[in-house]
Amino acid sequence: MASIFTKIINGEIPCYKIAEDEENFAFLDINPNAKGHTLCVSKKEVDKILDLDQSAYLGLMAFARKVGKAIEATVDCKRVGITVIGLEVPHVHVHLIPLNDMKDASFQHKVSLSADEFKEIAEKIRTKIE
Template sequence: MSDASYDSNNIFGKILRGEIPCHRVYEDDDTLAFMDVMPQAPGHVLVVPKAPSRNLLDADPTVLSKLMPVVQKLARAAKDAFEADGITIIQLNEPAAGQTVFHLHFHIIPRHEGQPLKAHSGKMEDGEILATNAEKIIGELGN
């Protein structure tokens, strides 16, 4: 278990409640996937459970059992949509590991040989680019 409790006012909680917009890629009863506004590569997607979970350490195993197939599905779609050579999956737990948003989330990042990840700099990507990239992934999901 983590040292702190879940705070529903985190940015992903606000996105889940519709208080902050996002470029949605996938949604079901338990999960939401949307474009990272500060992508480290084109097609960088975030997958979050709708259930309140600070991170992997305190998540209910039932939540994880519903989340992981969606992570896999989105990883396949992002790889195909961006003709990537591979996929990086990142999941951080607690500040010492680099977690800055305290709602469980997985980063799915399409990767190409020889292209390093961009820094998570704080500079937001243009919304039109995010929308276009979301459509590419949605197209691979068959929606």
């Protein structure tokens, strides 16, 4: 059975897409820790990041760096935090979280955004992708 992320990648579930390449896909987290919180996922449906082959692993991290730089150029934050937890969805994903305070990284502090706010921040981040 396809993971929720595979369904997002395949367009079966809508998302606020940020970027895509042949191997990876980035979209806004719909339950964000902070405005601009983005998930970068491998298109390969692999549960654990360390189970990716080296090429896919390095490709995902390079892709996440590119997306993270765009977030950093868009969102007012001290830095973009990177975390790989992966317990909630059995599909490799990297969280890119704009951080101004340690609570932004806690996954216990969430922000609410309207559909318009999601669309606006996604568009702004997309324009900064190099």
